[in-house]
Amino acid sequence: MTRNVAVFGLGSMGFGMAQSLLRAGHGTHGFDVVPAAEARFRAEGGAPGSVAEVAGTLDAVVVVVLNAAQTEAVLFGAEAIVPRLKKGAVVMACATVPPDFARAMAARSAEHGVHYLDAPISGGSVKAAQGALSIMASGSEDAFAAARPVLDACAATVFELGEAGAGSAMKAVNQLLAGVHIAAMAEALTFGMTQGVSPDKFVEVISQCAGTSWMLENRAPHIVAGDYTPHSQVNIWPKDLGIVLDIARASNFSAPITAAALQQFLAAAGMGLGREDDAAVAKVYARNAGLTLPGQEA
Secondary structure (H helix, E strand, O other): OOOEEEEEOOOHHHHHHHHHHHHOOOEEEEEOOOHHHHHHHHHOOOOOOOHHHHHHHOOEEEEOOOOHHHHHHHHHOOOOOHHHOOOOOEEEEOOOOOHHHHHHHHHHHHOOOOEEEEOOEEOHHHHHHHOOEEEEEEOOHHHHHHHHHHHHHHEEEEEEOOOOOHHHHHHHHHHHHHHHHHHHHHHHHHHHHHOOOOHHHHHHHHOOOOOOOHHHHHHHHHHHHOOOOOOOEOOHHHHHHHHHHHHHHHOOOOOHHHHHHHHHHHHHHHOOOOOOEHHHHHHHHHHHHOOOOOOOOO
């Protein structure tokens, strides 16, 4: 069954999801604060029309913005989409947010007769464009039913985790591990350099050993290539690991390894690397140790 869908947020993840929806045959509108992103999506077959013109026709809204504040702005801000949606439409919210925020948005959406699926995503920009994401989804049975065509178009794996908030809780667990793994990869790679282990040899050997991780295998090659084109920006991690620590603090849980990783991403952002690929956290270690990473020789 085809649906009329709007994707809010056409960054690397949102653009890929919008492409996947188009490929699945859904009428797909794309909206972004950057006009060039909207124009690019229209050129690929995105449906025309302003938010005001199409809101009442939408079956689903997919929100792929940076954080809770931006999510709330799309749903209930100055140009609020939720009050304009028809009853029975569904909002699928994909940003990493605190579980309490997801529960609050679900309740507010329900007041307008709109379903809310708390649906954080994982897999990166490549899998987003392939329709092969993992989605940690939570919400009512009706929300899942309304969102099913969108989930089918965008995900290889959908975890159905219960009521709204449960998906965001699981995403926080995932982001703790992902952020720590990236920082640990950068630390190990640059530590190896001090012992005469080149970055390319590090990838060749460690990716076949017990110390590997998905993040190591995905991000370390960026360092070897000296290519920090952002597939996932450094700037994401102060936000996401900050959310993890906020949740931990509220639960009286100590997360010292998360806190240490957060400091490295903050240092990278302080070096002006915030918009680079998150593998650029290796530059923090390289600077402190006086090392030269691939691509920095000049």
